[in-house]
Amino acid sequence: MFFEFLRLAGQSIVHRKLRSWLTVIGVFIGIAAVVGLITLGLGFEKTVNDQVAGIFGVDTFVVANANAMGGGPHGGSADEYALDLALLNSVEGVKVAAALRERTGFIQGQPDENGDRLQGFLPVLGLSPELLTDFESFTGEMNVMPGGRLFEPGDVEVAILDYEISQRLRVDVGDTILVAGDGSNELNLTIIGIMAPPDEEASDSDGGFGAAFSASSEGDTISVPYDTMDLLWGPADDVLVTLVRTEAGFDVDEVADRAEELLNDQGSEITAITYGDISEQIGQFTNIANAILAGIAGISLVVGAVGVMNTMFTSVLERTKEIGVMKAVGAKNSHVLSIFLIESGLMGFVGGLVGSAVGLGFAIIATKLINAAGLFMGNVDMAIVISPGLLAYTLLGAFALGAVAGFFPALRASRLPVVDALRYE
Amino acid sequence: MSLLQLSGVTKDYQLGKTTVRALRGLDLDVRAGEIIAIMGPSGSGKSTLMHILGALDRPTDGQALIDADDIAEMKERHLVTVRGKRIGFVFQTFNLIQTLTAQRNVELPMIFQGVSAGERHRRASALLDKVGLGDRVKHRPNELSGGERQRVAIARALANDPEIILADEPTGNLDTETGNAILALLKDLSVQDGKTVILVTHDPEAAVIADRTVRLRDGCVESDSAGGVA
Numbered sequence: 001m002f003f004e005f006l007r008l009a010g011q012s013i014v015h016r017k018l019r020s021w022l023t024v025i026g027v028f029i030g031i032a033a034v035v036g037l038i039t040l041g042l043g044f045e046k047t048v049n050d051q052v053a054g055i056f057g058v059d060t061f062v063v064a065n066a067n068a069m070g071g072g073p074h075g076g077s078a079d080e081y082a083l084d085l086a087l088l089n090s091v092e093g094v095k096v097a098a099a100l101r102e103r104t105g106f107i108q109g110q111p112d113e114n115g116d117r118l119q120g121f122l123p124v125l126g127l128s129p130e131l132l133t134d135f136e137s138f139t140g141e142m143n144v145m146p147g148g149r150l151f152e153p154g155d156v157e158v159a160i161l162d163y164e165i166s167q168r169l170r171v172d173v174g175d176t177i178l179v180a181g182d183g184s185n186e187l188n189l190t191i192i193g194i195m196a197p198p199d200e201e202a203s204d205s206d207g208g209f210g211a212a213f214s215a216s217s218e219g220d221t222i223s224v225p226y227d228t229m230d231l232l233w234g235p236a237d238d239v240l241v242t243l244v245r246t247e248a249g250f251d252v253d254e255v256a257d258r259a260e261e262l263l264n265d266q267g268s269e270i271t272a273i274t275y276g277d278i279s280e281q282i283g284q285f286t287n288i289a290n291a292i293l294a295g296i297a298g299i300s301l302v303v304g305a306v307g308v309m310n311t312m313f314t315s316v317l318e319r320t321k322e323i324g325v326m327k328a329v330g331a332k333n334s335h336v337l338s339i340f341l342i343e344s345g346l347m348g349f350v351g352g353l354v355g356s357a358v359g360l361g362f363a364i365i366a367t368k369l370i371n372a373a374g375l376f377m378g379n380v381d382m383a384i385v386i387s388p389g390l391l392a393y394t395l396l397g398a399f400a401l402g403a404v405a406g407f408f409p410a411l412r413a414s415r416l417p418v419v420d421a422l423r424y425e
Numbered sequence: 426m427s428l429l430q431l432s433g434v435t436k437d438y439q440l441g442k443t444t445v446r447a448l449r450g451l452d453l454d455v456r457a458g459e460i461i462a463i464m465g466p467s468g469s470g471k472s473t474l475m476h477i478l479g480a481l482d483r484p485t486d487g488q489a490l491i492d493a494d495d496i497a498e499m500k501e502r503h504l505v506t507v508r509g510k511r512i513g514f515v516f517q518t519f520n521l522i523q524t525l526t527a528q529r530n531v532e533l534p535m536i537f538q539g540v541s542a543g544e545r546h547r548r549a550s551a552l553l554d555k556v557g558l559g560d561r562v563k564h565r566p567n568e569l570s571g572g573e574r575q576r577v578a579i580a581r582a583l584a585n586d587p588e589i590i591l592a593d594e595p596t597g598n599l600d601t602e603t604g605n606a607i608l609a610l611l612k613d614l615s616v617q618d619g620k621t622v623i624l625v626t627h628d629p630e631a632a633v634i635a636d637r638t639v640r641l642r643d644g645c646v647e648s649d650s651a652g653g654v655a
Contacts, residue, residue, distance in 0.1 A: 004536045008525075015524040325520045328481060329534040329581065330509020332502070419482050422520075 002342075005335070009343035012315070019311060024351045026307030027398065030300035031355025032362065035394055037293040039363035042385035044376075045286040049279055051380060055137045056275040059095075061256040063088070063242035063263070066271040082237035082268050085128070085226065091259045093250035098128035098135055099226060099242040103233050106180040107222060109169025118169055124179060124222050126229030126236075129153050135243045148173045148193025155225045159189040163197040164219040179222070181232025189224060244272070252276075304351065305405040312344045312409035323413050324421025333414040340410030341403050348402020352395045360386065428588065428621055429455035429478060433487035435644075436473050447473040449644035450487065457588065460615045460622040462632035465641035472593070474641065475625045479514060479591045480507040509538055513582025515611075517594035519574040521566040527553060527577045528562040534584040552580040556610060572603035579610060589621045590614060596631050608634050 013020045056062075065079035080102070088097045103126075108119040129151040131139055144150060144160065151160070159177060161169070171177055171191050180186040229236065246255045256272035263270050316323070323336055367384050376382045436448040447470045455461055455478070465471050476482040477489050480496055483504075489496040491507060499507070513534075514520075521530045531549035540548075553562050556576040566574055575595060582590055592611060596604030612634045614620040624635060632638050640647040 001536070001539060004542075008536075011524045321520065322522055325516075325522065326533070326537070327505070328479070328508060328514050328520075330505060330537040330585065332505050332537070335537055419476050422481070422516075 001335075002338075005339045005342050006346070008339050009346055012319075012343055013346060016315070019314075020347060023307050023311040023347050024354060027301075027304035027348055027351025027401070028355035028358060030297055030304045031352050031394060031398055032359040033300055034294065034297035035356045035359025035390065036362040036366075037297065037359075038290060038390060039360060039385065039387070040366060041286050041290050041293065042387055042390075043363065043367055043383045045282055046385050047376070047380060047383045048282050050383065052278050052282070053275060056278070057137070058275065059246045059248070059252055060135075061244050061246075061252055061259075061272050061274040063097075063099075063239075063244060063259070063270050063272050066264075066269045080238045080240060081270050082235070083239040083242060083270070084263065084266055084268070085236065085242070087266060088242065088244065088259055088263060091255065091262055093246050093255035094259065095245045095247045096130050096134050097242060097244040098130035099126075099236070099239050100128070100131065101126045101226065101229055101236050101239045103181070103229065103238055105222070105232065107169070108178040108180075110171050110175055110177075112170055122165065122220055122222055124224060124229070124232075126224055126226045127151065128226040129155065131243065134245060138243055143196040144193035145196050148191075150193060151223075151225050155192070156228055156231075157187055157189050158192045158225065158228075160193040160195060160223045161191060162195050162219050162221050165222065166191070166194045168220075177222070179224070179232060182234060185232050187228070187231060189228070242270075301401060305401050308344050308347055308402050308405035309409060311347070312340065312406045313412075315343070316340065316409045316413040319413075320416060320421050320424040323416050324418050324424065327416075327418040328422060336416075337410050337414035340413050341406055344406020344410065345399045345403035348405070349395060349399040351402070352398025355398065356391050356394050360391075427454045428457040428491070429453070430490040431477070431484075431487065434477065434484040434489055435486040436470075436477065436482070437485045438473075447644055448477075448484070451641075451645055453639065453646060453649075455589075455621060455623060457621055458615060458619045459636045460612065460624060460634055462624045462626060462635035462638045463641065464627060464629075464632055464638060465647070466627065469641040470644040471625050471627070471641055473644075475591060475593055475623070478589075478623055479512050480504045509534060510585050511587050512589045512591055513584070513587040515575070515578050515582050515590065515592040515595045517597040519566070519571075519578045519598075521574060521577055521581075523566050526563050526565055527558060527569065527580075530566070530577055531580045531584055534581060538585055540585075548584065549580070552583050553577070555583075556580045570603075571599050572606060575599065575603075575607050576610070579607070579614075583614070587620075589623065591623045591625075593625045594627075594631075595624070596626070596628060601630075604631070 063083070065081040067079055083099060085097060085099050088094060103124050104121050105124040106119070107122045107124075108117050111117045132142060132150050142150060145163070148160070151158070159179070161171065161177075166172070169177060173191050173193060175191050176188045177191065178186060178188055244256070244259065246252050252274050253276055256274050260270060260272040326336060364384055367382050370376050371381045431451055431453040434448050434451045435446060438445045438447055451470070451474065453474075463471055463474060473482070477484055477496060480491070480499070483489075483499070484497045487497065491511065494503075494507075496504070496507070522533065525533065528546075528549050531552055532545045535545045535548065550559070550562065553559055556579050558573060558576050558580070561569060561573060566577070569577065590611065595607055595611065599607060608631060611622050611624065615622045624631065626632060635652070637649070637651055639649050
């Protein structure tokens, strides 16, 4: 009998085309907003998660200043912290740990034709060689100019210079520079490589989180092996970031907890951030965003529901006589109730269908525009996530919205006394 | 034997603060298979009587038996079944559903009785054939003439094969010739199919087909005479 009622309701809707469409429009605007914004949110979440997962993998965690937690994945670089890298490397389950520390040091280059040497205070980065060999997804690709090379294990009194500063210091591969650290610590470091000058296209293609760790952005940085920093400035209390890869078969979260506890017992104030932690934070962020969106969309849905209710009350009034006739030819109250509920539910459903299509279209076009303009996280292409669950719930919800909005009009219709309804003109 | 038996039926209406007594202790027997014309001036209680005979309304007092069941005592659910299965209505203004084709209008009472789609279709087609509209099944009411609409309404009244056809001024909106054709159709239903036809009208010409004429005045039976005499 449901299908017969569905057919009766459908015929009634089609008969009142204009009014039905206006009612449907009232519903679909709200639905389109919900579907569009949530689809965009899902795409955002997936893209960020994929980016983070691509950098972290499933076996890596980051050590950052404990007070920087909550500032997002970049927050760690804002606060330096003390670290015993050897201790970290000895933690059970740690395969390799690599760190980056930074100081400002007094530098002296080679003399020019007049015998003058350029000298001054410049940023000195200490890199674990493993950063370049084991964590390329974080650092991005580092290119040295022909004739040079990157750090290798065992390197001590060597340095790699940014192209610009190598020009100003008048040094080339094989030359030495003087670097002075704390107290009377000073070393003559041999240049083993010059970074390739920043290339617009190359830096464009290298986006994402990797850019945050890139050592070549300033143009006046002097990079030395991590251990060399000990000789100049003593034990590390100036670490920007530490990356840790775990052994296969170990749970990354367990190892991270163990390392965090051990290091903090030794006086560090650090926190270990795994992919799970970041993913959780992204999830929390998008959940809050979705809740706000749902609230806004909910308001427009209430407006749509009032529209359905208004249309249904008008429809019941207009069809009072028809209701009387149906009852005279044997329709039960429950039959009349069903027909009107299905009619309003159907309008909600069609609103949901149109709204979902419009919302999805909006999300897809918006994503393409964002990607075309390169607005998202420096040229990362944002994903489009079409969630079947979202669509199913939306359609179900839209039908329910219509039916709920139509309930009181339908109840009124079903309770009309048949004699009065037949007399109605 | 009596199919419908009314004894001492009264019906009060509440109009604002005043109570209007439309029927005042009315007695009436309707025998199976007869055509009975119920006549009377406006306000005589014709419509009210029709509502009670059609199980659309309950009497305030008295008995209204259909077979042995008292309409006055029936629950709404039971009244609906009586209306759906035992009585077919024909109205002055046809009262077809405008959004449905002739075929679907005739199927409507069967839908509410849960008749299967195939059976509905077969019976509706046969009934439209019977009333002479076999070629108009796909037309909607606004594409049909008044006489054709009333024929659809008669086919609809017959949908669940009821014993009683209750016709309220069936020729009231039709010209004489068309009206006569409709009356002939109703007569056939009684003569050929053994239906009980209750014809409520104030038109003496319509009453001509009746086996018996009952006149109402002020909510009571004024006269009850054999034949359809004007």
